[in-house]
Amino acid sequence: MERLVTVDDWIEIEAQDSPDGSWMTMMSRVAAFHHKHAFADPENNGHDMGYRIALTVEELGEFAAAITKGKPLEEAAEELADLLILLMGHSLAMKVDLESEFHRKMDRIMQRKARRGNLGIRVTEYTDQ
Helix, strand or coil: CCCCCCHHHHHCCCCCCCCCCCHHHHHHHHHHHHHHCCCCCHHHCCCCHHHHHHHHHHHHHHHHHHHHCCCCHHHHHHHHHHHHHHHHHHHHHHCCCHHHHHHHHHHHHCCCCCEECCCCEECCCCCCC
């Protein structure tokens, strides 16, 4: 089966509107959202990555504020969901198979050693200086 990467690919999937643990359900719902609002239309800037990154920074700030200001878990969870939806949308805008990239990256990072830095554990590719 060819992997789905575009909004048009994903909106062909008939997915449930309730949680079922399926990546396909999540991606098809994000694709339906993109399709509904015609994000790919150049007049809407919705697939412009500079614009999308600015939105992501904004949403990350809202998530950080919910955490640092001790807001209820529900508010932090909503901001976290906003970030996930944006990231999934980025993959649509870029025509990237995010699920495959996720697994490829997990395979790589599972091979790394954890190191303790000043603020906690890091699992990244870097050398001591």
